[in-house]
Amino acid sequence: xxxxxxxxxxxxxxxxxxxxxxxxxxxxxxxxxxxxxxxxxxxxxxxxxxxxxxxxxxxxxxxxxxxxxxxxxxxxxxxxxxxxxxxxxxxxxxxxxxxxxxxxxxxxxxxxxxxxxxxxxxxxxxxxxxxxxxxxxxxxxxxxxxxxxxxxxxxxxxxxxxxxxxxxxxxxxxxxxxxxxxxxxxxxxxxxxxxxxx
Amino acid sequence: xxxxxxxxxxxxxxxxxxxxxxxxxxxxxxxxxxxxxxxxxxxxxxxxxxxxxxxxxxxxxxxxxxxxxxxxxxxxxxxxxxxxxxxxxxxxxxxxxxxxxxxxxxxxxxxxxxxxxxxxxxxxxxxxxxxxxxxxxxxxxxxxxxxxxxxxxxxxxxxxxxxxxxxxxxxxxxxxxxxxxxxxxxxxxxxxxxxxxxxxxxxxxxxxxxxxxxxxxxxxxxxxxxxxxxxxxxxxxxxxxxxxxxxxxxxxxxxxxxxxxxxxxxxxxxxxxxxxxxxxxxxxxxxxxxxxxxxxxxxxxxxxxxxxxxxxxxxxxxxxxxxxxxxxxxxxxxxxxxxxxxxxxxxxxxxxxxxxxxxxxxxxxxxxxxxxxxxxxxxxxxxxxxxxxxxxxxxxxxxxxxxxxxxxxxxxxxxxxxxxxxxxxxxxxxxxxxxxxxxxxxxxxxxxxxxxxxxxxxxxxxxxxxxxxxxxxxxxxxxxxxxxxxxxxxxxxxxxxxxxxxxxxxxxxxxxxxxxxxxxxxxxxxxxxxxxxxxxxxxxxxxxxxxxxxxxxxxx
Numbered sequence: 001x002x003x004x005x006x007x008x009x010x011x012x013x014x015x016x017x018x019x020x021x022x023x024x025x026x027x028x029x030x031x032x033x034x035x036x037x038x039x040x041x042x043x044x045x046x047x048x049x050x051x052x053x054x055x056x057x058x059x060x061x062x063x064x065x066x067x068x069x070x071x072x073x074x075x076x077x078x079x080x081x082x083x084x085x086x087x088x089x090x091x092x093x094x095x096x097x098x099x100x101x102x103x104x105x106x107x108x109x110x111x112x113x114x115x116x117x118x119x120x121x122x123x124x125x126x127x128x129x130x131x132x133x134x135x136x137x138x139x140x141x142x143x144x145x146x147x148x149x150x151x152x153x154x155x156x157x158x159x160x161x162x163x164x165x166x167x168x169x170x171x172x173x174x175x176x177x178x179x180x181x182x183x184x185x186x187x188x189x190x191x192x193x194x195x196x197x198x
Numbered sequence: 199x200x201x202x203x204x205x206x207x208x209x210x211x212x213x214x215x216x217x218x219x220x221x222x223x224x225x226x227x228x229x230x231x232x233x234x235x236x237x238x239x240x241x242x243x244x245x246x247x248x249x250x251x252x253x254x255x256x257x258x259x260x261x262x263x264x265x266x267x268x269x270x271x272x273x274x275x276x277x278x279x280x281x282x283x284x285x286x287x288x289x290x291x292x293x294x295x296x297x298x299x300x301x302x303x304x305x306x307x308x309x310x311x312x313x314x315x316x317x318x319x320x321x322x323x324x325x326x327x328x329x330x331x332x333x334x335x336x337x338x339x340x341x342x343x344x345x346x347x348x349x350x351x352x353x354x355x356x357x358x359x360x361x362x363x364x365x366x367x368x369x370x371x372x373x374x375x376x377x378x379x380x381x382x383x384x385x386x387x388x389x390x391x392x393x394x395x396x397x398x399x400x401x402x403x404x405x406x407x408x409x410x411x412x413x414x415x416x417x418x419x420x421x422x423x424x425x426x427x428x429x430x431x432x433x434x435x436x437x438x439x440x441x442x443x444x445x446x447x448x449x450x451x452x453x454x455x456x457x458x459x460x461x462x463x464x465x466x467x468x469x470x471x472x473x474x475x476x477x478x479x480x481x482x483x484x485x486x487x488x489x490x491x492x493x494x495x496x497x498x499x500x501x502x503x504x505x506x507x508x509x510x511x512x513x514x515x516x517x518x519x520x521x522x523x524x525x526x527x528x529x530x531x532x533x534x535x536x537x538x539x540x541x542x543x544x545x546x547x548x549x550x551x552x553x554x555x556x557x558x559x560x561x562x563x564x565x566x567x568x569x570x571x572x573x574x575x576x577x578x579x580x581x582x583x584x585x586x587x588x589x590x591x592x593x594x595x596x597x598x599x600x601x602x603x604x605x606x607x608x609x610x611x612x613x614x615x616x617x618x619x620x621x622x623x624x625x626x627x628x629x630x631x632x633x634x635x636x637x638x639x640x641x642x643x644x645x646x647x648x649x650x651x652x653x654x655x656x657x658x659x660x661x662x663x664x665x666x667x668x669x670x671x672x673x674x675x676x677x678x679x680x681x682x683x684x685x686x687x688x689x690x691x692x693x694x695x696x697x698x699x700x701x702x703x704x705x706x707x708x709x710x711x712x713x714x715x716x717x718x719x720x721x722x723x724x725x726x727x728x729x730x731x732x733x734x735x736x737x738x739x740x741x742x743x744x745x746x747x748x749x750x751x752x753x754x
Contacts, residue, residue, distance in 0.1 A: 003441045004433060004449070011450035011523060015457060015487070017212060018527025021546055022479035023461065026472045029540055055400030057338020063613060067536040071609055073687035083538040088470035093404040096474045096537060100613035100684065101323070103691050125326070131696055133326045139333045 035089035038187025042090055042179075049179025052140075052172050053095070061134070063097035064106040064183070080107035080185060087185050102134055109184035118177040119154045119169050127160040140173035209549065216524045235508035235515075237442045238368065238499060240283035242272045247506035249579045250642035253652045259578030260504075266571030267507070286370065293372035294363045295644045297379050297428075301359030302637055302644070303727070304387055306720050308351030313713040315344035320709045324702045334398035342397050342409050349407065349484065350390050350418065353625070354455075356633040357492035358383070358425055361448045363640050364499055365429060368445050369436035375428040382424030389417030403463075405473070407481040412463045419460060426452050443515045447495035450523060454487040471539055478530035485624060486526035490592070493632040494518075494561065497589050500639055502568060504582045505575050510567035518560040525553040532603035535612060551603030558596040565589045580655040584635030587663070591627030598623065610685060615698060615705075616677025619670050626666060626712075634658070634719065641726060650731020654722040658715050665711030668704055676701025 042050065053059070066074040068082035075081060083106055088094055112118065120127055123141050125134040143165040147153050152174060154167040161167065169177075236244065245267055247260050272280065319341040322328055329335045358379070366373045393410030396402060402409040410418070429452055433445075441449075462480035502509050509515055531539065531547030569586065576582055598620055602611050611617055638655060642648050649655060676698040683694035725731055 007441065007446055007449055008453065010520065011453055014520075014523040014527055015454055017524070018479065018483065018530075019461065021528050022530055022543065023472070023476045026475045026540060026543060027468075030470065030472045054404040055339075055402060056333070056336055057342055059404070059406070060338050060341055065537045071536050072685055076687040077691060085471040085538050085540075087538065088474075091470050092473070093468075094470055094473040094477070095404065096471075096534070098406065098533060098613065098617065101615075101695070129692065131692055133323055133695055133699075133702075135322060135326045135337045136330050137336070138331050139336075 030085050033086050033089070036084075036086050036187060036189045038189075039087065039089060039185070040182075042182065045175050045178045046182045047179075049175035049177065049182075050095075052176040053179060054093070056137070058105075059095050059097045061097075061099050061101035062103065062105045063100050064104065065096045066104055066106050074104060077103070078107070078111050079104040080110070081189075083185060084189050086189060102132075105180070105183055106185055107183060109181045110186045113181060115177050115181065116155050118180055119152075119173065120156050120160075122173055122176070123154055123156065123167060124160050127157045137173070140170055140176070142168045142170060144168050209546070212524050212528075212550075216520055234440050234442065235502070235512035237438060237440060238444075238503060239506075239508065240280055240287070242276045242280045243283070243506070244508065245506050247504050247575070247579070249504050249581060249639070251580050251638040251649050251652075251655065252578060256578040256580070256652075260575055262574075264571050264574060287367060290366035290370065290372055291363075291643045293376065294366055295646075297373065297376040297383075298359045298363040298640060298644050299727075300380055300383055301355050301362060302641065303723075304383065305352050305355035305359060305633075305637075306723050308347050308355060308390075309716055310720050312344055312347035312352050313709075313716045315340055315347060317706065317709045317713050319344055320702070320706045324699055324706065333400060339397055339400070342402070343394050345407070346390070346394055346397060346409060348625070350393070350410070351387075353489055353629060353633075354386075355383075356637065357451075357489065360496055360633065360636045360640060361452070361492060362428065363644065364444060364495070365432050365448070368442050368499070369432055369438055371432060371435050371437045373428055374431040374435055378424045378427040382421040382427075385417050385421030385424065387421075389414055389421060392417065405477050407484060408462055408477065412465050415459070415463045419456060419463075422456050422459070426456070442499075443509075443512065443519060444495035444499045446516070446519050447491035447498070450519075451488050451491040451495075454483070454491075458483050458487065471537075474534060474537065475531060475539055475543060478533040479527075480530070482530035482533065483527055485621075486522070486529065489625065489629045490526070491519075491522065493588065493592070493629045494522075496632050496636045497565070497585055497592075500581065500585050500636055501565065501589070504579050504585075504639070505569070505572045507568065507572060509564055510570075511564055514560045514564045518557045518564070521553070521560065522557040525550045525557065529554065529599075529603065532608065533612075535603075535605055535608040548603050548605065552600050554596055554600050558593055558600075561589070562593040580652065580659070581635045581639045583659055584631050584638065588628050588631030588635060591623060591631060595620065595623040595628055610678065610681035612681070613684070614677040614681040615673050615701070616681060619673035619677055622666075622673075623670055627670065631662075634662070637723075641723070645726055647726055647729060649722065650725050651722060654718055658719045658722070661715030661718060662712050665708045665713075665715060667708070669708030669712065672701045672704035672708065676705075 065083050066079040066081065069075050087106075088096075117128065121129070122137050124136045125132040126136075141154065143162045144151075144167075145165060147166055147168060152169040154169055156167060245263075249257065249260055252260060318329070318335075319337055322337045322340070326337075333339070362373065362376070362379060389410075393414045396411050396414060397409050401411055403411055429449065433449070458480055462476060468476050498509060498515060528550040529547050531543045532551050535544055535548070537544075565586070576586060601607055602617075602620060611620075638649065679697045679701075680694045683689050683697055684691070686693075
């Protein structure tokens with residue numbers, strides 16, 4: 001049993017060290033960080049929209065973590081100041097993302113406040129951004145002969161409407177747009193909680 | 199808490215622990231003739247390679263003596279002794295035939311489904327209006343389905359199948375408790391099918407690598423624990439004193455993975471940025487503490503076995519094991535360079551990423567020295583080709599990873615397709631290649647039937663090598679250009695999208711060729727299972743078809 005004990009205890013010690021470093025210490029360090037005064041909690045419509053964002057995998061092409069000016073020109077692109085841990089106080093699960101096949105969305109609400117733009121863009125991204133490789137999401141909309149009372153009709157640039165029909169937004173996509181419009185972290189924060197040591 | 203203290207103490211602790219372990223394991227480091235390395239051979243077997251997937255012509259080629267081969271000719275008495283040892287090994291093989299067959303069959307099915315999902319996702323990136331009317335076919339879901347099928351279907355099923363088969367050979371005892379593993383396999387697959395269904399339906403936990411809802415994960419955890427039981431039982435019943443290095447890798451990995459998976463899936467514990475660090479602690483450790491050790495265990499067994507020569511330096515392999523265990527666990531933070539995470543954590547991860555050079559070089563040097571003088575065997579062994587190439591890709595992907603973790607490189611490569619190419623170099627170029635080789639070795643023993651069409655093995659090899667080269671080279675270039683343009687504030691963001699188009703298309707071409715290779719492999723696998731093909735008589739087999747797993751299944 002000599003070898004097995006050495007093997008298992010060693011393996012567990014190494015994993016414990018890694019877990020302490022990457023999970024437990026951040027937990028202790030960040031647990032007490034309060035939300036910035038300018039950050040509002042999500043409304044229930046925004047939370048529903050956030051679920052739509054998650055279930056359609058928006059995170060695989062869009063990050064939500066602008067980098068510092070010193071590292072990358074994210075700020076110049078209008079993506080906002082470098083985010084800090086406190087900005088994510090209400091985020092469960094986190095949606096930081098690891099890809100920028102499309103732009104960062106942490107401040108898309110401030111950059112693009114128009115619901116019409118968002119709805120049209122989700123229906124057909126290439127109607128607004130030629131050359132975009134974002135998928136279109138026709139399944140979040142309904143093509144109808146004529147609008148019923150209460151329907152949110154989507155205004156589309158000429159040439160992108162289905163022939164003889166109008167496009168109506170589903171509740172799902174309306175929630176998603178509410179969430180995107182709410183993505184606005186332009187309020188000021190104190191410099192990063194963690195003093196950067198050079 | 200002072201962060202510099204945390205960082206320093208963690209680092210010092212790692213290094214100290216590492217040296218204590220190495221010291222306790224071996225007082226004579228870098229000894230070239232360690233007895234432990236010969237554990238996987240029976241007395242007198244060194245110099246005789248085992249290669250069940252080779253044709254008689256290839257076997258004759260393999261049997262040619264290379265200049266560095268110094269083995270002695272055996273007397274009749276020694277030959278008889280060797281034959282007895284080999285008969286015992288046959289018993290060990292028989293005990294694992296059915297359970298390995300179940301795992302490997304599942305693996306092949308997931309490989310095909312996963313490839314198709316991956317290929318479709320790849321095409322969608324340059325044809326964004328293709329297949330958009332069904333929610334489950336949207337890029338965000340299909341890509342995730344691809345990842346989960348490969349990460350929790352193909353990879354673990356093949357790794358478990360190979361591990362189950364290797365263990366009894368390494369411990370010189372029949373496998374005990376195989377039925378638990380088969381039941382565990384069923385639960386695991388049921389969990390994965392449910393999980394993939396959930397993702398397709400839009401029910402997911404929202405974190406990369408952890409999309410499967412935690413409620414469904416319970417099936418995987420229970421299944422995984424049952425798969426681990428035979429390991430424990432067989433270890434207890436082992437008939438060897440010393441554990442060969444492959445057992446170390448597999449044993450540790452099989453304990454690491456459930457802990458990683460359990461902590462990562464704890465509901466209502468993780469929050470905000472802490473959840474992000476946990477996410478990448480998990481994401482990277484699945485690769486580093488599960489797939490990597492499983493594949494390395496296979497290389498350390500099959501490579502010496504095929505060429506009939508023990509690994510050059512057994513101690514180097516143990517150094518590789520412990521340094522991997524220490525450094526790899528802490529590298530995950532490099533996925534968040536520039537993110538809103540504590541600065542000390544990023545620094546820690548970058549340091550440990552660079553330290554990964556130690557285990558990687560100790561493996562690479564060892565593999566090279568073991569193969570030195572034996573490279574001609576690559577001509578004759580279909581299995582060896584996959585395994586040696588896979589081993590080289592381990593070196594390549596890990597060194598690339600160490601460089602990629604550096605802040606200046608990460609600034610360009612982060613958020614781009616470059617990272618995607620890198621991930622595939624590890625999981626495909628290294629892990630999957632090694633598993634292909636291992637499956638070609640194992641299946642003739644499992645089925646007591648030879649691979650019916652040896653030329654298909656070569657076709658499979660060249661298709662995946664060609665396809666993956668196109669995939670990797672194209673996507674790396676495209677990703678790097680994408681990163682450079684994204685950093686250029688004078689260029690609009692759309693430039694960074696447009697520049698990737700030809701490379702995304704080349705990725706689909708490469709992916710299609712890889713998928714074709716997988717179809718060849720799966721077809722060949724099915725033909726073998728169904729006992730198709732010309733019956734070849736140059737038996738590379740240790741035991742006769744009478745004891746085949748299928749007849750055993752039907753009979754008892």
